[in-house]
Amino acid sequence: MLIGIDDTDSPGGMCTTYIGAVLARRLEGAGIHVSQADLVRLNPNVLWKTRGNAAICLECTGDLDSAFAIACHCVEELAEFSAEQTHPGVVVVRKKPGPEFYYRALRAFCTIDEARTVLDAEQARYYGYKLGRGLIGALAAVSADLSDRTFEILAYRDPARRSATRCIDRESFFRAETATFPHTWDTVDRENEVVVCVPHTPDPVLFGIRGESPAQVRLARAMIMTEPSEIEQVWVTNQGTDAHLLPGVIGELSEGMSYIVEGTVIAPACTHPGGHVELKIGNDVHTLRCMAYEPTKGFRNLVRSLNAGDRITVTGSYKGNSLNLEKFCLNAVGIQEVRDAPVCCGKRMTSAGKGKGFKCRKCGLRKPESVYTGSKTRITPGWYEVPSCARRHLAKPLCRGLPSILP
Numbered sequence: 001m002l003i004g005i006d007d008t009d010s011p012g013g014m015c016t017t018y019i020g021a022v023l024a025r026r027l028e029g030a031g032i033h034v035s036q037a038d039l040v041r042l043n044p045n046v047l048w049k050t051r052g053n054a055a056i057c058l059e060c061t062g063d064l065d066s067a068f069a070i071a072c073h074c075v076e077e078l079a080e081f082s083a084e085q086t087h088p089g090v091v092v093v094r095k096k097p098g099p100e101f102y103y104r105a106l107r108a109f110c111t112i113d114e115a116r117t118v119l120d121a122e123q124a125r126y127y128g129y130k131l132g133r134g135l136i137g138a139l140a141a142v143s144a145d146l147s148d149r150t151f152e153i154l155a156y157r158d159p160a161r162r163s164a165t166r167c168i169d170r171e172s173f174f175r176a177e178t179a180t181f182p183h184t185w186d187t188v189d190r191e192n193e194v195v196v197c198v199p200h201t202p203d204p205v206l207f208g209i210r211g212e213s214p215a216q217v218r219l220a221r222a223m224i225m226t227e228p229s230e231i232e233q234v235w236v237t238n239q240g241t242d243a244h245l246l247p248g249v250i251g252e253l254s255e256g257m258s259y260i261v262e263g264t265v266i267a268p269a270c271t272h273p274g275g276h277v278e279l280k281i282g283n284d285v286h287t288l289r290c291m292a293y294e295p296t297k298g299f300r301n302l303v304r305s306l307n308a309g310d311r312i313t314v315t316g317s318y319k320g321n322s323l324n325l326e327k328f329c330l331n332a333v334g335i336q337e338v339r340d341a342p343v344c345c346g347k348r349m350t351s352a353g354k355g356k357g358f359k360c361r362k363c364g365l366r367k368p369e370s371v372y373t374g375s376k377t378r379i380t381p382g383w384y385e386v387p388s389c390a391r392r393h394l395a396k397p398l399c400r401g402l403p404s405i406l407p
Contacts, residue, residue, distance in 0.1 A: 001060050003071050003091070004138030005075060006136065007055075008078065008088045010082075015203040019074060020058060020233070022231070024233065027062070030066060032062030037234070037235050039235035041106075041243075043105060052393050092126070093122055101143050112131065126138070146238055148241045150400075153214075156232070181399070183212050191297070209224070217234065238394065245403065250281070250285075253323070262312070263311075264311050265311075266281060268306065277291070278290070281314065288322075299325075305377060307376050310330060312328050314329075326385070327386065330381045385397065
């Protein structure tokens, strides 16, 4: 059977994956074998998500009725029912449903009624608490297609320590990244010198290591020194796969969905107050505003390096009539007429006055301004991505390969 759970946490605490890890141990204690634990990220743009919009699925063997009762009891004991936006859901099915509902929950939006209709058709056992919104994620989790999969080991804090600041040996995370990258990623951000995999939110997670295999995440974890953990769980995930992306065309994008889009840079990027960078690209008919916000740090300089005429591919979520950049590819550099000061005596000449051309400060030679065909684009063709500290859960890091559209 497959057990799905979602929407048990709140901004003030708890974590659905923690409830899943606790449930896995309670099921084993009741004689129900858990063969796999899945952490399934869904559409990152839903307005009612708590943090990373994750649901969980446990693949089990044993008595369905007992499993359903244990799962419901676990949720009732641990979920954040007092939070206004928390509406847990529990689903148990004998066989895996088709992936259609999963892909809609991953890339678009689903309703509670749509989830109930599918659950009834699948003859599932399910229970929705309060509004029952968690049934959407729980159904998506048990029907998830993880053909491209990654892994994450999550360590959870001892309940007695959760009110205190997390105690970690910062340098041990950097050593673990050095030893295991690119087989693990987003443990630290070397460019910005920060530990990425330790949350700052009031939830049970102590840290999480992402990688290509259970062996690699366990190897990295063995090098990390922190306060003692209560329990640890290796999850199979869709993180780092770009599974949320759809092929898109400028002028035909829908709010709240994520795309991979091609276009031509219309003009160099501009910087807004707060350090947010805007770049406009277009096709023959429409334009698209692309945004690199301040938290993307040095990635903004790469965006600023682009110039009019450059042909690029961008990925990201379309929100508020703009695409929030996750990465981009410079496909071809735009060639245009460029005007610049000529060089003399090894240096650029300076202006001799309006309409008077340029003069060399060293030898006094005068020349008109140079006009040539070329480009001022300052980066070479290829893919560029946001730093680890700004990467979204589903975005595929370049160390895993180039972006690809999943089915």
